[in-house]
Amino acid sequence: MLASISHKGHSYKIDFSKPLDISISLRGDNKNPMAWYLQHPEIEPVIDGDFIEKVSKGSSVNFNSIWFNPHAHATHTECVGHISSELNTIQQHLKTFFFKAELISLEPQQKGDNLVFTKKQISEKLKNIDTEALVIRTLPNYIGKISKDHSHTNWPYIEEDAMILIRELGIKHFLTDQPSVDKEKDDGKLLAHRAFWDYPKNTRFDATITELIYVPNKIEDGEYFLNLQPASFENDAAPCKPVLYKIID
Numbered sequence: 001m002l003a004s005i006s007h008k009g010h011s012y013k014i015d016f017s018k019p020l021d022i023s024i025s026l027r028g029d030n031k032n033p034m035a036w037y038l039q040h041p042e043i044e045p046v047i048d049g050d051f052i053e054k055v056s057k058g059s060s061v062n063f064n065s066i067w068f069n070p071h072a073h074a075t076h077t078e079c080v081g082h083i084s085s086e087l088n089t090i091q092q093h094l095k096t097f098f099f100k101a102e103l104i105s106l107e108p109q110q111k112g113d114n115l116v117f118t119k120k121q122i123s124e125k126l127k128n129i130d131t132e133a134l135v136i137r138t139l140p141n142y143i144g145k146i147s148k149d150h151s152h153t154n155w156p157y158i159e160e161d162a163m164i165l166i167r168e169l170g171i172k173h174f175l176t177d178q179p180s181v182d183k184e185k186d187d188g189k190l191l192a193h194r195a196f197w198d199y200p201k202n203t204r205f206d207a208t209i210t211e212l213i214y215v216p217n218k219i220e221d222g223e224y225f226l227n228l229q230p231a232s233f234e235n236d237a238a239p240c241k242p243v244l245y246k247i248i249d
C-alpha cells in the first residue's frame with residue numbers, strides 16, 4: 001500500500017506494507033529487558049478459587065492479567081509528566097502520530113567512568129536539521145538488547161548541551177535504545193530530560209521521549225517517516241510501538 005505525503009513543501013512516498021518495527025515486545029519472563037532494579041513483568045491467568053482462566057486448564061478463554069512498569073520493562077513514550085509535580089499524561093499531550101524522522105547510529109564516547117553522547121557527535125551526524133523526530137541507535141548494536149538487564153550498568157546517556165541542541169533544532173520527539181536519556185544514578189538531576197522539555201521555564205508539553213527501543217541492524221541510518229503510537233494511558237508514560245517507514249523517493 002503506497003502513500004504519497006506532502007510535508008513542509010516536499011513530496012515523499014512510503015509503503016505501508018513495509019513497516020520497520022523498532023519496539024521491543026513485552027513478555028512475562030526474564031528474557032524481557034529490565035531497568036530500575038525491578039524484576040521481570042508478569043503475564044499470568046486470573047485465578048478464581050480453584051479455577052484457572054486458561055484454555056489448557058479448562059477455561060473457555062485465556063484471560064491474563066499483566067503486571068509491568070512502562071519505564072522499566074517496555075518500549076515506552078513519556079511526556080513532561082515524568083518529571084513534573086503536576087499530572088501531565090501522554091494521552092493529554094500527544095495528539096498527532098506521524099512525524100518526519102532521522103535515524104542516526106552513534107558510538108558513545110568515554111568520559112571518565114561514563115559513556116556519553118556529545119553535542120559535537122550529534123551535530124556532525126545529523127543530516128536534516130529540520131527533522132521532527134530523532135532516533136539514536138547506540139553502537140555497538142546487538143540483539144541481546146531485547147532482553148538486557150540494564151540495572152546498575154551505568155548506561156550511555158545524552159549530555160545536557162547535546163539535548164539543548166536537540167531542543168533548539170525544534171526536534172519534538174526523541175527516541176533511544178537506552179532505558180533513559182540521563183545517567184542511571186544522577187542524584188535526581190535528570191539534566192537531559194529537563195533540557196529536552198525545557199522544564200519548568202518554557203515547558204514543551206507536546207514533546208516526547210521514547211526509551212527502550214531496538215533498531216535492528218538491517219535498518220540503515222537515514223530519513224524515515226515515524227508512526228509513534230503509545231497506548232492511551234492517563235499516565236506520564238505508556239507502552240509504545242514506534243514504526244519507521246522508509247522514504248521511497
Ligand SMILES: N[C@@H](CC(=O)c1ccccc1NC=O)C(=O)O
Pocket residue numbers: 036071180182183184185186187188189190
Ligand atoms: N536517575 C535518577 C533516578 C531515576 O531516574 C529513576 C529511579 C528509579 C526509577 C525510575 C527512574 N527513572 C525512570 O525513568 C536518580 O539517580 O535519582
